[in-house]
Amino acid sequence: MSVVGFQKGFTLIELIVVVSIISLMLFFTLPNLRGTLQPQSARDTTRWIMNAEKKLRENAIRHNIRYTLHVDLTAGKIWFSNELMEAEEIERFAAKAVSLSENVVISEIAFPLKNKTVHGSAEIHFYPKGYADKTVIRIHNDRDNKFNLLIEPFLSGVRIVP
Numbered sequence: 001m002s003v004v005g006f007q008k009g010f011t012l013i014e015l016i017v018v019v020s021i022i023s024l025m026l027f028f029t030l031p032n033l034r035g036t037l038q039p040q041s042a043r044d045t046t047r048w049i050m051n052a053e054k055k056l057r058e059n060a061i062r063h064n065i066r067y068t069l070h071v072d073l074t075a076g077k078i079w080f081s082n083e084l085m086e087a088e089e090i091e092r093f094a095a096k097a098v099s100l101s102e103n104v105v106i107s108e109i110a111f112p113l114k115n116k117t118v119h120g121s122a123e124i125h126f127y128p129k130g131y132a133d134k135t136v137i138r139i140h141n142d143r144d145n146k147f148n149l150l151i152e153p154f155l156s157g158v159r160i161v162p
Contacts, residue, residue: 041101042141046149048078048098049137050158053126053151056080060126069124071109071137076100103142110136113153124151136161 056067059082066083077097081090100106109122113134126132137149150159 041104042139042145045100045104045106045139046147046158046160049149052078052080053132053158054156056126057130057132057156060128061130064128066128067126069126070094070097070121071106071124072097072121073106073109073118074120076105078106104139105141106137106139108136108138110138112136130154130156 052069056069060067063082068081068083070079070081072078075097077094077099079093079097081093085093109118109124111117111122111133122135124133124135131153132151134153135151137151138146139149140146148161150161152159
């Protein structure tokens, strides 16, 4: 039995509510999807740098010595050392350096507080008092995805910034 004069369908308010809910879902999920579009090797490089920053900062405090993260932009390699290492030991660590994937490039290291940008190789220092050099690491891959990693002097952890 149907009511005369009424048609089956959706009201304007129902459509607005559904479109609003879908929009909210997209708003919260798209930032997460952006990370999945980044190739695995770029994510691995980012994760390695984030873990290294944490460990080097902790070790500098624990051992009360300066640690250094070395980044060779030309060779695409990353390694670390500390101020107590002899030159031979630093060379051994450099020989065992982590190589970046073929499609990932660290294009630039910038030190905003020192007005210095490096294009060859760079040293990022982590000090015994718990702070580090303020550094921006510019990374891109073969899909032309570009992003920056920010190491703050007094804040532990690396932030990804546009």
